[in-house]
Amino acid sequence: xxxxxxxxxxxxxxxxxxxxxxxxxxxxxxxxxxxxxxxxxxxxxxxxxxxxxxxxxxxxxxxxxxxxxxxxxxxxxxxxxxxxxxxxxxxxxxxxxxxxxxxxxxxxxxxx
Amino acid sequence: xxxxxxxxxxxxxxxxxxxxxxxxxxxxxxxxxxxxxxxxxxxxxxxxxxxxxxxxxxxxxxxxxxxxxxxxxxxxxxxxxxxxxxxxxxxxxxxxxxxxxxxxxxxxxxxxxxxxxxxxxxxxxxxxxxxxxxxxxxxxxxxxxxxxxxxxxxxxxxxxxxxxxxxxxxxxxxxxxxxxxxxxxxxxxxxxxxxxxxxxxxxxxxxxxxxxxxxxxxxxxxxxxxxxxxxxxxxxxxxxxxxxxxxxxxxxxxxxxxxxxxxxxxxxxxxxxxxxxxxxxxxxxxxxxxxxxxxxxxxxxxxxxxxxxxxxxxxxxxxxxxxxxxxxxxxxxxxxxxxxxxxxxxxxxxxxxxxxxxxxxxxxxxxxxxxxxxxxxxxxxxxxxxxxxxxxxxxxxxxxxxxxxxxxxxxxxxxxxxxxxxxxxxxxxxxxxxxxx
Numbered sequence: 001x002x003x004x005x006x007x008x009x010x011x012x013x014x015x016x017x018x019x020x021x022x023x024x025x026x027x028x029x030x031x032x033x034x035x036x037x038x039x040x041x042x043x044x045x046x047x048x049x050x051x052x053x054x055x056x057x058x059x060x061x062x063x064x065x066x067x068x069x070x071x072x073x074x075x076x077x078x079x080x081x082x083x084x085x086x087x088x089x090x091x092x093x094x095x096x097x098x099x100x101x102x103x104x105x106x107x108x109x110x111x112x
Numbered sequence: 113x114x115x116x117x118x119x120x121x122x123x124x125x126x127x128x129x130x131x132x133x134x135x136x137x138x139x140x141x142x143x144x145x146x147x148x149x150x151x152x153x154x155x156x157x158x159x160x161x162x163x164x165x166x167x168x169x170x171x172x173x174x175x176x177x178x179x180x181x182x183x184x185x186x187x188x189x190x191x192x193x194x195x196x197x198x199x200x201x202x203x204x205x206x207x208x209x210x211x212x213x214x215x216x217x218x219x220x221x222x223x224x225x226x227x228x229x230x231x232x233x234x235x236x237x238x239x240x241x242x243x244x245x246x247x248x249x250x251x252x253x254x255x256x257x258x259x260x261x262x263x264x265x266x267x268x269x270x271x272x273x274x275x276x277x278x279x280x281x282x283x284x285x286x287x288x289x290x291x292x293x294x295x296x297x298x299x300x301x302x303x304x305x306x307x308x309x310x311x312x313x314x315x316x317x318x319x320x321x322x323x324x325x326x327x328x329x330x331x332x333x334x335x336x337x338x339x340x341x342x343x344x345x346x347x348x349x350x351x352x353x354x355x356x357x358x359x360x361x362x363x364x365x366x367x368x369x370x371x372x373x374x375x376x377x378x379x380x381x382x383x384x385x386x387x388x389x390x391x392x393x394x395x396x397x398x399x400x401x402x403x404x405x406x407x408x409x410x411x412x413x414x415x416x417x418x419x420x421x422x423x424x425x426x427x428x429x430x431x432x433x434x435x436x437x438x439x440x441x442x443x444x445x446x447x448x449x450x451x452x453x454x455x456x457x458x459x460x461x462x463x464x465x466x467x468x469x470x471x472x473x474x475x476x477x478x479x480x481x482x483x484x485x486x487x488x489x490x491x492x493x494x495x496x497x498x499x500x501x502x503x504x505x506x507x508x509x510x511x512x513x514x515x516x517x518x519x520x521x522x523x524x525x526x527x528x529x530x531x532x533x534x535x536x537x538x539x540x541x542x543x544x545x546x547x548x549x
Contacts, residue, residue: 044312045371047381047417047430051310 001096001109002070006061007033008081008089013059019080023073025063026112033060039086056087064096066109121210127341128211128219134332135222139166139229141325145380146233148318149429151311153511154237155521161232161239165248169225172249174199177224178217180253181260189269192261209339219336220264224256227285231488233429234293237303237311238508241516243501250491255292255484260284262480276476277450277458277469279348280337282392282443283480290436291481292488293427299492300502302426304509311428316376323380327356330387334394347454348394352387355394355406359386362410378414385413385434389442393449396458401449408445409438440477447473 008016013030020028034055041054065073070093077091101111143162147155169177176197183192196202199217206213228248232239262270263283270276270283278284303311313319334352338345363382364374386406393405417433420426427433447470450460459465495501507515514520 044310045367045373045375046312046377047433048367048371048414049418049421050371051312053310 001064001099001112002067002093003062003064003096004070004073004077004091004093006077006081006089006091007035007058008061008077009083009087010057010059012081012083012088013061015080016061016077019076020063020073023069023076025065025073028061028063031060031062033058037087037090058089064099064112066112118207119210120207120212121340124210124340124342125212125215127345128215128336128339131332131336132215132219132222134329135219135226135336136166136329138222138226138326138329138333139163141322141329142226142229143322144318145322145326145384146236146429148315148320148322149233149313149377150236151511152314152522153520154513155314156517156519157241157512158232158236160241160517161236161244162229164245165229165232166225168245168248169228169252170221172252173217173221173224177252177257178220181257182217182220182265185261185265185267189262189265189267189273191258192265211339216339219339220260223281223285223333224252224260227256227281227289228252230285230289230431230435231293231296234297234427234431235300236428237512238300238428238503239296240499240501240503241512243495243499246499247491247495247501251292251488254491255288255487256284259288259480259484270476270479274472274476275458276472277396277446277455278392278443278476279395280334280391282388282439283476286388286391286435286439287443287477287480288484290432290434290439291484293431294425294436295485295488296492296501297425297427297432299489299496302424303428304505306426307421307424313377319380320376323383327383327387330356330391334391337395344395344454347399350399351390351394351397351402354399354402355386355390355409356383357386358403358406359383359389359410359413362386362407363414364410366411366414381417381430381434382410382414385409385438388413388435388438389445392439392443393446396446396451396455397449397460398451398454401445401451404449405442405445409441412441413437436481440481443477444470444473447471 006016034057036054036056041052041056044051044053063073074091074093082088098107099111100107139162143159146162147158150158176194178199179194179196180192183194183196186193202213204212208216228251262268263278271278330352331349335345335349338348360379360382363378363385367378368374386409389405389409390402394402397405413434416437417430419433446460448460448462450458450465450469451463452459458469460469461467492501503512
């Protein structure tokens with residue numbers, strides 16, 4: 001199993017969700033996040049004073065899937081989140097040792 | 113103000129009752145205006161500095177302030193006597209012009225309240241609340257009261273002797289608060305992280321709401337200063353509307369050209385700058401003059417607020433840039449735009465009055481600004497030495513709301529924040545609750 005984490009622009013969240021549902025991914029977790037990549041945030045102006053805001057609002061999506069579909073899921077997220085403009089985000093995957101469904105106690109791929 | 117009637121006029125009284133309530137609303141409006149501009153961790157403290165001023169100034173005004181400001185002149189046009197301390201000798205039958213004296217005292221009281229509250233913008237986020245509680249009544253007696261006697265008191269040296277003009281309080285309200293704000297922010301020093309951290313307004317809709325309430329109240333402030341329901345009140349009312357609008361537009365034009373964006377904070381600030389500037393001049397200039405006064409304030413003040421970064425003083429919410437600069441603009445422009453039709457005599461430079469009126473306005477501005485700055489600086493230093501005027505570093509970092517008031521304005525979390533550690537339920541009542549099914 002793999003944990004796939006994606007940091008995307010918040011307004012692309014719906015598109016990513018739809019793409020994952022079409023792939024048959026059962027569930028996901030979304031967190032409001034903030035951070036920056038190479039573009040380093042944006043500028044705001046208050047009474048003429050400019051403030052450099054480094055941390056930009058992002059959506060963090062986490063989903064655990066079976067190894068066999070991991071690449072397909074990553075591709076789906078990337079194509080749904082991509083706008084081609086700076087700040088589109090990152091996606092990464094890490095191996096997962098165990099998953100337990102709290103309600104039933106099932107373990108492993110059955111718990112997904 | 114004219115004292116000829118000496119008989120209560122119900123129309124005038126009705127209007128002044130309404131105007132007094134309008135001006136009182138300016139202080140909670142100011143609290144929201146300022147509260148939205150500070151960071152979320154200190155918004156309650158900011159609101160409290162305005163709100164508590166209502167209580168502090170009211171008490172000190174009724175005890176001694178009114179008499180010292182509006183009692184018969186006691187010394188050379190500088191201060192009134194103590195004959196009406198505690199409002200003694202004044203009752204429902206006392207008359208000031210065509211309105212009850214008690215109403216006139218209440219109307220003037222609301223000016224004193226908002227003036228003291230205005231200063232808090234300069235020391236936002238870092239003043240010790242206990243020191244503020246001492247500062248406000250002492251400052252009101254030492255600065256606001258004498259200056260309002262100079263301008264409005266019987267025999268006051270600025271209006272009655274020098275002949276300068278100030279309709280609704282550019283000198284006692286705007287210039288004293290602006291100059292005093294500058295003095296206090298020098299006493300306290302800059303906020304931690306000044307020029308390094310982004311100190312963004314935490315709630316701009318609240319700023320707009322506050323500015324709107326200020327504007328609403330300002331009609332009572334300026335049109336009420338006619339002290340009657342008459343044509344002069346109407347003219348002051350319309351001038352107030354006009355100057356707020358050109359102030360707003362002027363600030364936005366500067367922002368668009370300088371920064372590339374017209375902002376909500378700029379719109380709110382520009383309207384307030386225009387209103388500040390028209391305060392002294394609303395009863396002396398024509399509508400055209402009012403449009404120019406507001407525009408000048410909007411444009412100049414939008415540049416003036418950046419002084420603090422260049423000159424390295426931390427006037428948190430730009431009391432100097434908006435109130436001192438706006439007040440100076442409005443007071444000086446009377447010397448150019450005063451019209452006989454409004455003043456009943458005096459004329460400014462553009463209407464054939466020559467340079468003398470401008471000189472009088474300038475002298476009044478300098479005298480009031482220097483006096484307010486000097487006395488406030490001395491008072492601030494004294495309070496700082498005796499009890500400390502600045503919050504501790506930890507309080508400032510954590511936020512004054514939690515550390516001083518034991519409250520926070522917002523609860524954004526989805527996680528709980530624990531059970532009460534104590535409550536005021538009488539001892540033994542927990543037992544009773546337990547016994548119930």
